Amino acid sequence: MNYYELLFTLISPEDYQRDLLIDELATLGFDTFEETEFGFNAYIPADTFDRDTVEEMLEPYYEQFTFSYEVNLIPQKNWNEVWESNFEPIEIDQKIRVRATFHEARPDYPYEIVIDPKMAFGTGHHQTTAMMMALMLEHDFTGRRVLDMGCGTGILAILAAKLNAEHIVAIDYDPVCYESTMENAQLNQADNITALCGSEEAIPDGKYDTILANINRNILLDQMESYSRVLKAGGDIYLSGFYESPDLEIITGAAAQFGLKYSAHKEMKDWVAARFVK
Template identity: 45%
Template structure:
């Protein structure tokens, strides 16, 4: 299947926002550049009207210009290896690809071979979720990662001492990639499931539930999340903007969840909630 390529020039502050918005309409690969980003989508799923709606929404504020073309067949592994740098979360977590050297001075080291931009820790929501995880006691806990993507949050939970980790995603590619990353991080016994939280129907109660998805899905599934959490257990949420916090908090409150922590980065937000 042929890919369409969009070379987007924009201000740095809007790069992550555009990646998030475009991923919602079918774009599945991104390369960050000095000028902005390159975005790729299969020709048969491209919706021009939806694309232009996003571009027009941010065009003036982000100073956007777009060059459109057709992408020749490409070795995606080579492309992301050229553009993927390791990241750190404070002085605690080092996230790298398998071709990067190790850094033993970090207490936690996560190896992620993502082949795309999401789920590497580079996106603000992933960074914020890991930051929240570092503040929670995972030792001996049951942890559920909903919409797990590359599996990075599940891997973080495992390294923080969780006794049981379950993870799933709606996308088959994520399931395959997540399992590859579990293997790279000594988690061969954990296999990622496929489906929504209602389809997977996880059993039992969990001490910690992680959901880094998007606002609409979080609002729709909040009642389900609450039902999966033990009394005094925790729910970590991200995938929405700072201005969405009141809506997320209101829905969480209606299902017995109270806000205990908030983090913001690049206009994105992540909340720590507790079941009361």
Template identity: 40%
Template sequence: MNWWCFTRLQFFHIHCKIVFLNYIELRLEFNSISPFLDVLKQELADIGFDSFMDNENGFSAFISNKLLDENLVLDLLNNYDDFILSKIFEEHPYQNWNKKWESEFQPVVINENCVIRASFHGSFDCKYEVIIDPEMSFGTGHHETTRLIALYLLDNKLTSKKVLDFGAGTGVLSILAEKLGASKVVGVEVDPLAVSNAVNNASVNNCQKITFIEGSGEDIPNMAYDLVLANINKNTIADHWVSLIKVTHDKSTLVLSGFYNEDIPYLENLSSRNGLIPLYSNSENNWAVLVLKYN
């Protein structure tokens, strides 16, 4: 995931006051690399970090400035003080994003039928080409969870289906859903910048059946969706579970991602209370996708 790069960076040691801009990177270096790193990543994901990038001596975690609670992060990292060599925050100013990601962002081949690329890349000879210019929104297909859901969509019929994309980001999955034949797609996203970006991306892809809405679970338009996509994290799925279930019907399919393999039992238990059973699961680098249907 080498697209997390920017032109001008300011470095902030963890005890300095952070000036919040659009995205904050937390860079962690450890004195040893061990399995507990996956646990820490999950704990960071649970408090709002939505993307991770490994490096030789640790990893970087990324979070929207809107979601960052500095004290909560510090309290969590205190549990790992024996292993952490350095803790650094980096600011990623919005205006510095585009120049660098254009030089770093490579097309993503989902499979032989689908490629996700930027508008400045050359065209690919494939059945489904999704054009994404991400600006400050995450969701280019580089992340494992986006690819896992995209692969599921490509293997299943979406013709005439009504699709909800909860946590739409750049709109990449919404756009793919329309290209695969969905009759109506609603993308819900809490970040207004991401919504604006998603609208632009849908226009570039000549999409006519997608509506993007700024909001959260309570803002989901009240209709019965055939397919519900939620590429967020375990806690956010749980927090908005009632809202997601409310807009399904007895033939609906739910496709959940944004969490790790070890979270699957929790989500299976949560969904079983509503009569949902696991239909399919897959994983990549411990990131998981879980597909559910009504029993």
């Protein structure tokens, strides 16, 4: 799959300005973002990119702050080179280390996850993924059946496996993410992960002890009922991909309508990851 890369440059960038644009672009189907010194890069599958729609979305922001962008078409064959030039290992709470296949192993970390860099969201570098992983560390996954929605590279599913979950179903609508999840599960000897390509309609019959969903606010709101339907009573759900204000209140209200009670959340650079219990 080919992707379009939009290179955004902001004059005197503030974090909130960058995050506003990223949040809006995510609703249009942009699924990967990379912060840069003077802005950020955004990536979207070529077959879903519509420049007129992007311009219409950006129009109000031209009056609020100064920015510009350029568009490049990136063939899939070049993506590994892009990631390998930018991918550095990350550490979370001194317990998790996420590295690529070309980095040296560090067995001194309790949980080391190997991710083969590709055009798939979820390397742990974005605040939402890091916070989801930090939240997961605080709870017992032993023997649990887990559903990972919008799995990207499969990083959260892999962590669930390393935390002794019994079985994990990982779902993403993007074929690249589906393939990446299968490959990364194999790299991490996580043979209890089943990867599926699709959206909420692909959720297998059955009940889950835990649901992981790091997507974006609009999709979470749209799929909340489906999540609640397959979550066991007493089960928990971890949600991210949205901001503290006003999104957390909106998400909490929507979750309550389906019997999901707010438990706790983490915040990093205005992004939020929250846990709810049914």
